[in-house]
Amino acid sequence: MKRQHGIITAALATIFSLLPATSPFAGSQDEHAGHRAQSTPASESSLSEGVVRKADKAAGKVTIAHGPLPNLKMPAMTMVFRVKDAAWLDRMQVDSTIRFQAESINGVLTIVHLESAK
Ligand SMILES: [Cu+2]
Numbered sequence: 001m002k003r004q005h006g007i008i009t010a011a012l013a014t015i016f017s018l019l020p021a022t023s024p025f026a027g028s029q030d031e032h033a034g035h036r037a038q039s040t041p042a043s044e045s046s047l048s049e050g051v052v053r054k055a056d057k058a059a060g061k062v063t064i065a066h067g068p069l070p071n072l073k074m075p076a077m078t079m080v081f082r083v084k085d086a087a088w089l090d091r092m093q094v095d096s097t098i099r100f101q102a103e104s105i106n107g108v109l110t111i112v113h114l115e116s117a118k
Helices: 002-018 024-028 030-038 086-091
Strands: 048-056 061-066 077-083 097-105 108-116
Parallel strands (some): 077 108
Antiparallel strands (some): 048 061, 097 108
8 A cells, every 4th residue: 555655646746746837736836926926827708709600620610700809809790710629610519609719820810729608
């Protein structure tokens, strides 16, 4: 059992060392406390809502009726986005509501973060 405990402890240490600074566990590392205020993790408020109108898997594109996109200074409209990961298109059923973040990558508006609305 001692040996097993040692392995688990080592595994936990590895996991904790891999945790991002935004993790609540990072608070126990006092030497990093001063940096926390500077990190701005993508919070839920940075996501925009939209309704999937059409998903084109072959083209890796999706048509979304989206709400305002503050980071792109874009009002609500219906438009086509590229998706960073084509596998996301499987999660984009027509008429479903999604929460996403879009960025302009080389001038192409691309969905870089996706979650289901519920
Ligand atoms: Cu738009």
